[in-house]
Amino acid sequence: MxxxxxxxxxxxxxxxxxxxxxxxxxxxxxxxxxxxxxxxPPASTPLQPPPEQPSRFRESIHGMGLVESQRENIPIGTSAPGLVTEVYVDGRPDYRPPHKRVGDRVKKGEPLFSIDDRELKAELQSRSAALLAAEAQLGRLERMPRAEDVPPAEAAVEEAQAKLLDAEAAFNRDSQLFQRKMLAASDYDRDRYTVQAAKAALARSEADLAKLKAGAWKEDIAVQRAAVVEARSQVESVKIMLDRLVVRAPVDGEVLQVNVRPGQLATLSWKEPMVVLGEVKRLHVRVDVDENDLFRFREGAPAVATLKGQVKPEFPLEFFRIEPYVIPKRSLTGDNSERVDTRVLQVLYILPDNPPARVYVGQQMDVFLDVGGS
Structure with missing residues (x-):
């Protein structure tokens, strides 16, 4: 239902x-x-139009330029791994004098950061003590004989001479008795051997005195001098290793970047430079010229740069040099139409001393190289 x-x-x-x-x-x-x-549908990112060519050039080659310091940026690391104990360019004010910071200038040889040196300092003390012992031993050999050692040796010679005279006198008396048949042959032989033993003892004492007065053997001195040189070189080796633990500025320049802090473990395979130095009083632009445009490029071509994506202001560039080795392209702009499977020739130009706008190391610029005449 x-x-x-x-x-x-x-x-x-x-x-x-x-x-x-x-x-x-x-x-x-x-x-x-x-x-x-x-x-x-979501709007797709439009392709960026190519940079506009400067009006001063009839025909030009466009290349992406990377601003760098005059000597090229110097990435600084450490040659000895260890614990970072101090960074002298981290800008900390609680030191006298205060630490320098990014943007400050440093002089050649000025410390940048240091590695833990306690173990090497202990080794230096041990090596220094060994050097002192070797030098003292060499000095002892060179000053031989000691003035205090000569009188006992001379006294031993005099004692041997006295014993010889006593033995000879006893032997002469016994010889007369032996000739008169008044002394046994055994007693005569004993006196004769006593004289010979006294002569040998005197010779040994005189030889010991002569050896003492002659001083140390020259070969022994040479061996000890070599030991001193070896000990001194070991001390210098430890000092060099200690000096390497203080990383110093290789040239005068400006601190561009600091990527290390106290307490970090510095290794030889650090992923990024611990400190970057550069000379920013005069800047260069490293221009990548595509290998497909090399047939049009000519050395010393006039060039103009603009800030990336901008038309104005223009930076007139001065040709510096070519690095005549074509390399894979590494500096990318992020443009959707950019080719990354190409090779480029790197050309260096000098930025003007008084640029129309401020630029920074590492900044990208659009660079146009004249290939058709102004």
Missing amino acids: ITRIVLPLVAVLGVLLAVQSVLPYEMSLKSGKPVFKSKA
Whole structure:
């Protein structure tokens, strides 16, 4: 009974739902208005137009330029790994004198940061003590004999001489008795051997005195001098290693970047330069000339630069030099149409001393090289 009632109700509900879903569509066809609003597709990033060529050139080559210091940026690391104990260019004011900071100038040889040196200082003390011992031993050999050692040796010679005289006197007396048959042969032989022993003792004492007065053997002195040289070189080696733990500025320049802090573990495979130095009194622009444009490029071509993406102001450039080695392109602009699978020739130009706008090391510029005459 229930089935006979439920099934017709379900059928009626299905018909009503179908009519409800179709009715709006029919009405939209009559009115011409869409029923569902579709989302507009996301706008794609438009391609950037190529930089506008300066009016002073009839024909030019465009290249991306990277501002760098006059001597090129100097990335500084450490030649000895260890714990960084001090950074002298981190700008901390609680030192006297206060630490320098990024943007300050440093002189050649000025410390930038230092590595933990406690272990090497202990080794230096040990090496220095060994050097002092070697030098003292050499001095002892060179000043031989000691004045205090000579009198005992001379007294030993005199004692041996006295014993020899006593033995000879006794032997002479016994010789006369032996000739008169008044002394046994054994006693005579004992006195004769006593004289010979006294002579040998005297010779030994005289030889010891002569050796003492002659001083040290020259070969012994030479060996000890070599030991002193070796000990001194070991001390110098430790001092050099200690000096290497203080990283200093290789040239006069400006601190451009500091990427190290006290307490960090400095390694030889540091991912980025610990300190970057540069000479920013006069800046250069390193221009990448595409290999496809090299047939049009000529050395010493006039050039003009603008800030990236800008038309004005213009920076007149002075040709400096070419690096005659074509390399893979590394400086990318981020343009969607930029080719990255190409090679470039790098040309260096000099920015004017009084530029129309301030530029910074590492900044990108649009550079135009004249190839058709001004």
